[in-house]
Amino acid sequence: MIIGLDVGGTHADVVLLGDSGLVREIKVPTDPENLFKTVLAGLETIMAGIDPHQIRRIVLSTTLTTNAIAQKKLPPVGMIVSSGPGVDPEFYRTNSHYFAVAGSIDHRGREVAPISVNEIQKVAEGFKAEGIRNVGIVGKFSVRNPQHELRIYKILKDHFERLFMGHQVSGNLNFSRRVATTYLNAAVYPIHRSFFDAVKKSLVQKGLNVPLYILKADGGTMNLEASMEFPGQTILSGPAASVMGAVGFAPIDMDAMVMDIGGTTTDMAVIRNRIPLLHPIGVRLGGFRTLIRSLETRSIGIGGDSSVKVSDGELIIGPEREGPAMAFGGSNPTPTDALFVLGEMTGGDREAALRGMTAVAQDLGLSVEDAARRVFDHACHRILSEARELIDRINNRPVYTVQDLQQGDKVNPKVFLILGGPAPYFARRIEALSGSRVRVVPRWQVANAVGAAVARTTCEVMVFADTQLGIIRAPEENYSEKVNPDFSGSDAVDQAYRLLKMKALQIGALDEDLEMEVLEDLQFNMVRGFLTTGKNLRVKVQVKPGLIRDYERWTAKFS
Amino acid sequence: MLKAKHKTGLVFFPAFDWAISPTHPEREERLLYTQDQVLEEGLFDIEGILEFKPDLATVKDIQRVHFCVPDVWRVTTESHFISAGGAKTIGIAVLDKTVDKGFALVRPPGHHAMRVVHGARGFCNINIEAVMIEYLRRAYGVDRVAIVDTDCHHGDGTQDIYWHDPDTLFISIHQDGRTLYPGSGFPNEQGGPNALGTTVNIPLPPHTSAEGILYALKNAVLPILADFKPQIIVNSAGQDNHYSDPITNMNFCAQGYAALTHLLQPDIAVLEGGYAIEGALPYVNVGIILAMAGIDYSKVREPDYDPQRIRQRPDVTRHIEAVCESVRGLWDQREIKRLQVLNEKTFDHRSRNIFYDTDMIQETQKETVRVCGDCAGALRIDSSSSRGIRILAVHVPRKACAACREMAFQWYASADRGEFDHIFLQDRIRDVYEEHK
Numbered sequence: 001m002i003i004g005l006d007v008g009g010t011h012a013d014v015v016l017l018g019d020s021g022l023v024r025e026i027k028v029p030t031d032p033e034n035l036f037k038t039v040l041a042g043l044e045t046i047m048a049g050i051d052p053h054q055i056r057r058i059v060l061s062t063t064l065t066t067n068a069i070a071q072k073k074l075p076p077v078g079m080i081v082s083s084g085p086g087v088d089p090e091f092y093r094t095n096s097h098y099f100a101v102a103g104s105i106d107h108r109g110r111e112v113a114p115i116s117v118n119e120i121q122k123v124a125e126g127f128k129a130e131g132i133r134n135v136g137i138v139g140k141f142s143v144r145n146p147q148h149e150l151r152i153y154k155i156l157k158d159h160f161e162r163l164f165m166g167h168q169v170s171g172n173l174n175f176s177r178r179v180a181t182t183y184l185n186a187a188v189y190p191i192h193r194s195f196f197d198a199v200k201k202s203l204v205q206k207g208l209n210v211p212l213y214i215l216k217a218d219g220g221t222m223n224l225e226a227s228m229e230f231p232g233q234t235i236l237s238g239p240a241a242s243v244m245g246a247v248g249f250a251p252i253d254m255d256a257m258v259m260d261i262g263g264t265t266t267d268m269a270v271i272r273n274r275i276p277l278l279h280p281i282g283v284r285l286g287g288f289r290t291l292i293r294s295l296e297t298r299s300i301g302i303g304g305d306s307s308v309k310v311s312d313g314e315l316i317i318g319p320e321r322e323g324p325a326m327a328f329g330g331s332n333p334t335p336t337d338a339l340f341v342l343g344e345m346t347g348g349d350r351e352a353a354l355r356g357m358t359a360v361a362q363d364l365g366l367s368v369e370d371a372a373r374r375v376f377d378h379a380c381h382r383i384l385s386e387a388r389e390l391i392d393r394i395n396n397r398p399v400y401t402v403q404d405l406q407q408g409d410k411v412n413p414k415v416f417l418i419l420g421g422p423a424p425y426f427a428r429r430i431e432a433l434s435g436s437r438v439r440v441v442p443r444w445q446v447a448n449a450v451g452a453a454v455a456r457t458t459c460e461v462m463v464f465a466d467t468q469l470g471i472i473r474a475p476e477e478n479y480s481e482k483v484n485p486d487f488s489g490s491d492a493v494d495q496a497y498r499l500l501k502m503k504a505l506q507i508g509a510l511d512e513d514l515e516m517e518v519l520e521d522l523q524f525n526m527v528r529g530f531l532t533t534g535k536n537l538r539v540k541v542q543v544k545p546g547l548i549r550d551y552e553r554w555t556a557k558f559s
Numbered sequence: 560m561l562k563a564k565h566k567t568g569l570v571f572f573p574a575f576d577w578a579i580s581p582t583h584p585e586r587e588e589r590l591l592y593t594q595d596q597v598l599e600e601g602l603f604d605i606e607g608i609l610e611f612k613p614d615l616a617t618v619k620d621i622q623r624v625h626f627c628v629p630d631v632w633r634v635t636t637e638s639h640f641i642s643a644g645g646a647k648t649i650g651i652a653v654l655d656k657t658v659d660k661g662f663a664l665v666r667p668p669g670h671h672a673m674r675v676v677h678g679a680r681g682f683c684n685i686n687i688e689a690v691m692i693e694y695l696r697r698a699y700g701v702d703r704v705a706i707v708d709t710d711c712h713h714g715d716g717t718q719d720i721y722w723h724d725p726d727t728l729f730i731s732i733h734q735d736g737r738t739l740y741p742g743s744g745f746p747n748e749q750g751g752p753n754a755l756g757t758t759v760n761i762p763l764p765p766h767t768s769a770e771g772i773l774y775a776l777k778n779a780v781l782p783i784l785a786d787f788k789p790q791i792i793v794n795s796a797g798q799d800n801h802y803s804d805p806i807t808n809m810n811f812c813a814q815g816y817a818a819l820t821h822l823l824q825p826d827i828a829v830l831e832g833g834y835a836i837e838g839a840l841p842y843v844n845v846g847i848i849l850a851m852a853g854i855d856y857s858k859v860r861e862p863d864y865d866p867q868r869i870r871q872r873p874d875v876t877r878h879i880e881a882v883c884e885s886v887r888g889l890w891d892q893r894e895i896k897r898l899q900v901l902n903e904k905t906f907d908h909r910s911r912n913i914f915y916d917t918d919m920i921q922e923t924q925k926e927t928v929r930v931c932g933d934c935a936g937a938l939r940i941d942s943s944s945s946r947g948i949r950i951l952a953v954h955v956p957r958k959a960c961a962a963c964r965e966m967a968f969q970w971y972a973s974a975d976r977g978e979f980d981h982i983f984l985q986d987r988i989r990d991v992y993e994e995h996k
Contacts (some may be wrong), residue, residue: 085860086845087600091561104862107595107841112862141599176561176601287560289604398612400594401576402637405613524588525581529805532582536591 001054002550004453005042006061006215006241007035010263013449014042016050021557025446035064036195040202052207061215061237061452064195065188069235069286074187078127078135078160080120081179082148084112086140092176094183094288097132099123101152108466109145109473120155128159134189136182138166140175144464146475162189169230170282170291171462171476171540177282181290185232192231196224213457213508217283217294219244219276219545220458223508232292236283238448239267239297243276245451246417246441248547248555250274257387257413259430260448261420263305264321266383268390269297270411276545277394277411293460295545298390302382304336304422308356308375310363317379327353333360335379339425341372380429387416419444442558454551457509460519460542463496468526468534474499489523489537496541504543515544563607564853568658570613570645571597572665577638579917584806584834585667585682593664596841602848609658613645613665616690620647622992623697624689624720626675626952626983628944634676639684642667646691646829653791653826654699660851662796662828663687664844670708670795670831671741673719675952677944678918681712681741688795688829689720692727695791696957697990702726705789707780707823708733709772710797710831711807713744717795718758723751723928723935724956728759728787730780732772734800734809735762740916746886749893751928752900752907753936756893759783761886764878765808768871769815771879772800776822779883783890794825798833798843802869803861805834810869813839817846817856825851838863901932921945933960937967941979950981957987964988971995 001018007030016024028042039062047055068074078097083089084104101123103115127135135156139148146167153163164186166178200212213221215237227234242260250256250271258276260267270277276295283292301319309316317335325336327348333356339345340353354368361371395410416434418427419441431438441447463479465472467487473480477499483491500516520540525532573590580586597603603610618631620643627634642665649661669688671681678684688706695701705728706721708714713733721727729750736742750758761775784792798804800811820828828851833840842861849856900907907930913922922944929937935956943949953971955964964986971984974995982995 085842085858085862086596087561087602087849088855088858092601106862107592107599108837173595173598174601174604175599176604289601396612398571398610400571400573402574402641403576405572405615405641406637522575524575524591525586526588527582527586530582536588 002056002453003043003046003058004449004451005039005058006238006448006452007038007063008238008262008448009063012038012042013446014046015446015449015453016046017450017453017554019553021554022443022450025443025449027446032067035062036198039199043203047208055208055210057211057213058203058208059213059215059221059452059455061241062234063238064234065192065231066235066238066285068188068191069184069288072286075190076130076132077183077186078132079179079183080123080135080137080152082115082139082152083175084140092179094180097127097130103139103148105139105141105145105148107141107144108469109141111145111147115148115151117155120152124156124159133161134164134186135160136164136166136186138175138179138182142167142178143171143173143462143475144473162186164189167475169232171460171474172281172291174281174291177289177291180288181232181282181292184235184288184290185230188231188235192234193228196227200224211508215241215452215455216458217292218278218458219295219455220543221455221508222457226507232290235285235292236294239269239299240295241448241452242267242419243269243271243295243297243451244455244545244547245447245449246419247271247274247276247451248454248551249417249439249441251415254415255411255413256415256417258417258419259383259387261383261418261422261426262303263421264301264303265299266302266386267297267299268387269295270390270394270413272411274546278545280397296394298386298393300383300386302379305330305334306379308333308335308360310360313364315364315374315378317375317382325353326356333357335376336422338372338375339422341368342376344425376429377433380426380433384430384434415439417441419447421445442555450555454547454555456513456543456546456548457504457507458543458545459500459503459507460540461496461500461503463492463499463539465492465537466534477503485534487535489521492537492539493518493521493541496539500541500543509543510548512549515546516541517544561605561854563605565659565851566607566609567848567852568609568611568649568652568661569603569848570611570648570661570663570665572613572641572645574638574641574666577636579667579679579682589666589834589836590664590840592837593840593844596845597848600845602845605852605854608848608852611648611652613641614648615640616643616647619992620690620694621685622985623693623987623990624674625672625685626940626950626985628675628677628942628948628950629981634678634684638667641665643669643685643687643690646687647694649827650691650695654695654701660826662848662851664830666830668797668831670710670714670717670797671712672716673913674954675922675924675940675942675950677922677946677948678915678920680716680913680915680917682832682917683716686716686720688717688793691827691829692793701790703787703789704728704791704793705730705784705787706793706795707825708795708797708831709800709819710795711799711804711809712740712797712832713760714795715741715743718744718748721754722758723754723938725754725757725935726958728757728783728789730759730761730783732761732763732775732780734807735764738765739807746882746889749889751936752897752930753928753934755897755900756890759886759890761882763809763882764875766810766872766875767879768810768869769812769818770871771875772811772815773818773822774879775883776819779886781822782887786890791826792823794820794823794828795831796828796847797831798840799835801833801835801839801843803835803838810871812864812869813842813846813859813861816843817850817859820847820850901930904930906930929963929966931960931963934958934963937963937970939967939970948980949978950983951979953984955984955986955988959988
């Protein structure tokens with residue numbers, strides 16, 4: 001059996017999956033001040049009376065690191081940044097202990113200017129004097145040649161607890177994002193480490209010595225050990241959990257739009273042929289743009305509990321949530337209250353909901369029913385227009401070849417998959433307003449936790465080869481070899497797949513789930529003085545985000 | 560957080576799957592390292608820098624500018640539609656005020672493509688700036704436009720298209736035509752009788768450095784622009800004045816290009832040539848983008864940059880000063896000269912041989928323009944190519960007077976169909992392109 005746990009803003013959803021399908025589902029309230037307690041309470045409750053030996057693994061999706069970043073509660077980190085010429089590295093400052101040092105590497109990975117050992121040592125002394133324990137080291141073009149980062153690492157390694165190097169956080173180009181990503185990894189590391197060390201310890205004490213996986217923003221998982229290397233990858237896993245919960249119910253050979261309608265926000269994503277679309281670069285959070293792999297999602301501040309206001313005759317819904325719906329003891333009218341007034345929803349205080357909607361109706365000059373309809377339709381329209389924006393954003397993304405520009409097929413979701421608390425109520429109306437086919441994801445209230453439980457382990461590998469320089473490298477994988485002039489594009493793809501498989505297994509993938517694909521395969525003849533002098537190859541491969549092989553067996557039993 | 564002072568739009572279309580031929584300078588690899596540098600510097604992440612997907616130019620857009628022989632499809636590839644479309648996308652974004660400025664980093668280039676197109680010359684098939692400008696004139700009613708061509712090669716195609724247009728100021732700064740392709744672009748080339756003076760050529764000697772180019776900008780280009788008062792300034796931003804360019808002899812550098820962009824403040828920049836794909840383009844483009852966006856570019860430089868090595872010799876400096884003085888003199892006398900020509904004759908003729916170096920075609924042209932004080936003048940071009948095709952091209956200018964329009968229609972209607980393989984009419988008043996069959 002597998003446990004999936006997804007911590008949200010108000011609840012932590014926990015599921016237990018097994019041969020009979022969804023064995024158990026529970027919700028425990030989230031204590032934002034004590035996530036550890038929340039997670040443990042969730043695990044204990046779901047495990048009550050279950051033999052620990054039956055649990056094969058536990059997958060967790062938490063808001064721990066996301067919250068730390070969003071609330072700017074990050075411990076001090078030392079940053080050493082070597083940029084060389086270009087944009088002033090001062091613009092990419094992430095924190096106060098941030099030092100730009102000498103050293104420069106060019107776009108082909110050739111050294112332009114060396115680093116200065118003295119300078120690094122001086123900066124390190126300063127860090128030590130300030131009591132800094134974790135350091136990030138980032139060089140421009142270090143993903144083409146990591147030697148400067150490695151040299152700096154060597155100088156520092158005996159003096160600090162943990163060092164993060166830019167070339168290891170991602171194989172993609174983008175120096176400013178590499179700086180931000182390395183910083184975030186170093187900054188959330190101590191928070192992540194102490195939290196999960198404690199979780200692991202408690203589980204072991206309860207006799208639950210099972211593999212622990214953490215959900216990432218790209219909808220894949222990694223094992224606990226890997227998460228200690230790249231704790232930054234755990235941020236923004238929440239929306240990914242919901243999307244993965246819908247994947248199993250998405251149509252084959254068709255695009256689908258997932259909408260997770262929660263209390264405060266609605267998160268959206270697109271699934272093509274049961275594979276969620278990835279963001280081309282990475283997560284953006286709390287003013288940081290990163291290289292952290294992520295699903296392409298869009299969030300809007302509208303949910304069942306969004307506050308409803310009328311300002312100058314204009315209806316405003318969200319983006320704040322000011323407590324629960326009035327029907328559930330809140331003090332502000334919400335779309336959920338509108339549903340009570342319309343008689344769609346029951347099981348709460350309809351009188352309170354009516355009171356709230358009456359005030360809205362007076363300001364709008366409508367009857368209470370009409371006002372409630374207006375509120376609910378407005379929320380649905382906003383969600384739909386946001387969905388269209390997401391589709392436009394994906395379809396209008398620049399491409400760089402004639403072929404892609406001519407033949408790049410456009411995303412066109414024909415089905416909407418809705419989950420989250422008020423899913424069924426919204427589904428009916430969204431179907432009527434959009435004319436699209438709408439489906440409520442089975443077990444919509446805990447589908448996010450199911451998603452976490454059945455998500456497979458994912459990763460990507462980026463390889464580049466330059467036969468003029470006679471090298472093939474994947475610095476992120478600590479790989480570098482000499483190649484002959486006849487090294488070809490398919491050789492590069494083969495090597496990329498080998499590295500990918502190795503990496504995936506190391507971070508916890510099962511052999512049976514290694515569904516790999518090429519994301520990018522570019523080959524350029526390098527011509528100097530009218531003679532072809534070599535080939536420049538760039539290959540990017542990934543384990544596709546998707547579900548573990550067992551999922552179908554289990555989810556087929558969902559009603 | 561890095562923020563652009565001017566909201567800047569970029570179209571980046573490296574056409575990674577298109578080349579003139581595998582080892583041609585205009586090949587897949589050309590913008591590869593530029594893309595690496597631009598991505599690594601994180602320029603697309605800067606607040607206020609927006610990347611747009613290029614639209615495709617339409618056949619109509621091309622026919623608004625060119626007479627393609629025998630038709631548009633035969634002288635273009637998809638990549639030309641994207642490259643011109645990319646320029647157009649930027650133009651639209653600027654005119655719609657989605658952005659303050661924009662840069663189309665596209666290939667293939669276009670500034671050697673003339674009004675009549677039999678094939679490719681100087682790596683160019685269609686003039687992407689002209690396609691954009693004439694679209695903007697049609698769609699947004701833009702009238703006065705200045706094109707400042709800073710490619711190292713004389714922008715003879717753009718010059719040809721705007722030779723008779725008094726509303727388009729074409730200024731080209733380039734390496735002296737006696738030392739470089741296409742061999743034209745001397746100060747006495749000032750435009751046809753109806754637009755005398757609005758073509759300005761500033762040939763600079765080989766080994767001109769940033770100092771010399773910026774001198775020409777400050778002492779000739781900027782004062783002339785101030786006099787002309789264009790509604791928009793377009794920069795044909797060739798990058799082959801660079802000291803490391805393999806096919807030219809100039810000594811410009813990334814800092815110089817950024818400074819030029821900062822001084823010129825173009826509304827729209829369009830990439831032209833530039834073939835030092837590793838040592839120059841990555842750095843030059845980063846410099847230009849930062850300068851356009853109004854962001855500090857002082858730390859941008861090439862890995863092998865050595866100001867001593869490319870310092871301008873005193874004799875080169877003196878030569879440039881003299882050229883600029885003569886250009887200013889010609890500009891100041893343009894009105895007197897124009898009035899003089901107007902009174903001299905009713906028609907003006909040009910006979911030319913045009914060589915298409917890329918496609919190895921020889922074209923012979925006889926051009927007739929009606930000398931007119933009221934508009935750009937009716938235009939008639941009798942053009943034959945070494946491929947054995949002869950066409951008659953008749954052009955009614957955008958703001959043609961009644962008499963010129965009448966003249967053009969008469970030429971078109973009375974042309975001897977036995978004499979020409981194709982007879983085309985480009986009527987810019989109705990915005991139509993027709994073939995007489």
